[in-house]
Amino acid sequence: MYFSHILKSKKIALSLVLGVFLTFCTCKTFAIQHEEGHNEAAKTETEKEFNPSEVILEHIADSHMWHLWGHTSVALPVILYTDKGLETFSADKFEHGHADHAGKYYTYRLVKDKVHIVAENDTLLSAATVLKLNKKLIDLSITRNVVSMWMSMILLLIIFLSVSAAYKKREGKAPKGLQSFMEPIIMFVRDDIARPNIGYKYQRFMPLLLTIFFFIWINNLIGLVPFFPGGANLTGNIAVTFVLAFITLIIVNVNGNKYYWKHIFAPDVPVWLYPIMWPVELVGIISKPFALMIRLFANITAGHIIVLSLISLIFVFKSAYVSVVSVPFVVFMDVLELLVAALQAFIFTLLTALFIGTAIEEHHH
Amino acid sequence: MELVTPEIGLVFWTTVSFLILFFLLAKFAWKPIMGAIDDRERSIEDALLKAAAAKDEMARLTNENESLLKDARAERDLILLEARKLKDHIVSEAKEAAQKEGARQIELARIEINNQKNIAMADVKNQVSALSIEIAEKILRKQFEDQGKQDALVADLLKEVKL
Amino acid sequence: MIGSIAALGAGLAVIGAGIGIGQVGGKAMEGIARQPDAASKIQTAMIIAAALIEGAALFGVVVSFLGLR
Numbered sequence: 379m380y381f382s383h384i385l386k387s388k389k390i391a392l393s394l395v396l397g398v399f400l401t402f403c404t405c406k407t408f409a410i411q412h413e414e415g416h417n418e419a420a421k422t423e424t425e426k427e428f429n430p431s432e433v434i435l436e437h438i439a440d441s442h443m444w445h446l447w448g449h450t451s452v453a454l455p456v457i458l459y460t461d462k463g464l465e466t467f468s469a470d471k472f473e474h475g476h477a478d479h480a481g482k483y484y485t486y487r488l489v490k491d492k493v494h495i496v497a498e499n500d501t502l503l504s505a506a507t508v509l510k511l512n513k514k515l516i517d518l519s520i521t522r523n524v525v526s527m528w529m530s531m532i533l534l535l536i537i538f539l540s541v542s543a544a545y546k547k548r549e550g551k552a553p554k555g556l557q558s559f560m561e562p563i564i565m566f567v568r569d570d571i572a573r574p575n576i577g578y579k580y581q582r583f584m585p586l587l588l589t590i591f592f593f594i595w596i597n598n599l600i601g602l603v604p605f606f607p608g609g610a611n612l613t614g615n616i617a618v619t620f621v622l623a624f625i626t627l628i629i630v631n632v633n634g635n636k637y638y639w640k641h642i643f644a645p646d647v648p649v650w651l652y653p654i655m656w657p658v659e660l661v662g663i664i665s666k667p668f669a670l671m672i673r674l675f676a677n678i679t680a681g682h683i684i685v686l687s688l689i690s691l692i693f694v695f696k697s698a699y700v701s702v703v704s705v706p707f708v709v710f711m712d713v714l715e716l717l718v719a720a721l722q723a724f725i726f727t728l729l730t731a732l733f734i735g736t737a738i739e740e741h742h743h
Numbered sequence: 744m745e746l747v748t749p750e751i752g753l754v755f756w757t758t759v760s761f762l763i764l765f766f767l768l769a770k771f772a773w774k775p776i777m778g779a780i781d782d783r784e785r786s787i788e789d790a791l792l793k794a795a796a797a798k799d800e801m802a803r804l805t806n807e808n809e810s811l812l813k814d815a816r817a818e819r820d821l822i823l824l825e826a827r828k829l830k831d832h833i834v835s836e837a838k839e840a841a842q843k844e845g846a847r848q849i850e851l852a853r854i855e856i857n858n859q860k861n862i863a864m865a866d867v868k869n870q871v872s873a874l875s876i877e878i879a880e881k882i883l884r885k886q887f888e889d890q891g892k893q894d895a896l897v898a899d900l901l902k903e904v905k906l
Numbered sequence: 907m908i909g910s911i912a913a914l915g916a917g918l919a920v921i922g923a924g925i926g927i928g929q930v931g932g933k934a935m936e937g938i939a940r941q942p943d944a945a946s947k948i949q950t951a952m953i954i955a956a957a958l959i960e961g962a963a964l965f966g967v968v969v970s971f972l973g974l975r
Contacts, residue, residue, distance in 0.1 A: 435746070438746070439746065440750060440753060457752075516751055517752045519752055520756070521753065523753055524752075524753065524756045524757075527756070527757065527760055528760065531760060534764065535764070535768070535772075538771075538772035538773075539772055541772065541776060542772045542773075542775040542776050542779075545776055545779035545780075549779065549782075564776060565780070568777075568780075581777070584773060585765070585768065585769035585773040585774070585777075586765065588768070588773050589761075589765045589769065589773070593761065593764065615753060616748070617749035617750050617751075617753035617754045617757060618753065620754060621754055621757040621758050621761060622761070669961050669965075672961065672965060673960070673961040675747075676964035676968050677960070677964060679746070679971075680964070721953065721957070722957075724953070725954070728954065747968055747971050747972060
């Protein structure tokens, strides 16, 4: 892209060399500290060993609390659907995982931001296992990601309702303000994503493509903001990308025409190959949205992990001087992530359009 | 492993929220926006088409004008030519008629002249004969005033008569 | 131990993706140099191809996530 000239700068090259050097240096010190930590862990609990992977995973995972600053955080409502009924309480009751909450039906405990049922013999049953075993507990809490998603939805609604109002008010005139910012993007989705890939029937799918595009994009961008309005890792959550990919799967297969199904169930191969072809084609149906799901999830999560790892370096080395190296890298990564945010929204929408296009394509053999 | 296991709660909320967002945006945002954009594009296209049509019409009109002018000019020439022909025709006809009339008049005049001449001649002849008789009478009277001469003449005449 | 092996696996996946995206980018550059007029089309195609390759690498990364904890 356009970053190559940055690498030519002497300062950057110097800091790169320094960074690599420091990495090796601190690997040693880290190892030493690690040993020391083992010894000291028993002595002092307050000076806990900094574990970057734990911190990073905590940041990219979902949570029942929304950390604002310092020790201030907002407790979000916990909604549990148990076999005995619905249970609602504030996540405050867990006191950051230090206390159990005795609800109406069960006693609950928060372990690693997951609600578990505490059985009488004090063994833990997680939501997932309980669900599997006897469908006792479904966690429908309003978590950080849900709140973040709702905020992004409100933002999207405000933006696009005002834009559509502007279209009504300034009918037939040139766009202005926010409208003129959004119109090229909408036109881009229409002319570069929908029309070339779907064909002349593109108009039916425009609302879906536009919603997917802007939903992913705005949530990618909000995810990049490190403090309050952001801070959630929505599009880097497999559940969200799963839903998006599942919607794509449904739309593609509902709209698949007879050529599409013929290609799957009666391809142009000898009949005795059908038993082999069917599983392959069925896997193909699933694997396309699956790839979409994994791509978005992994891209956004990987970006967050890299940024957080670079920041963690400062705490791993326990030295403010490391920030001289890591902060420019974080800035660089954030700029790259801005690009990735738009790119992933584009790719997801483009591939959705492509799959829809292949499903509704009219073949003329 | 935990990271790649979708949580059922978030799946539920995402599905609900996304569908609500989709329907709200589709109904209240995308429909009007796409409609407005399409309308504007169509109107621009229409305007362009109309401009092209107007240009064609203009060219056609100009052509028509020119051809009309050409026709008019040709017609004018034709009319002029015809007029000239007619004029020539009329002139020549008039000339012919005049000539004919002249000739007739001349003929009439000649006949009249002849008539008059004949009358005059007859008159002259009568007068001449009267005069001649008068003269002859006078001469004869003069001649025969003398008896002798009368007798001589008779004698002559008698001599001439040979019986 | 599993985490380290997973990291190694992720690294190997990244090597493949790096080579692939490098190829795509290089060929795209050549294409653009040869036909600057088609730059935008080539760029779009390049981004799509790169994203698809990246997707393959990310499968590797996700598999390494599976090894976490």
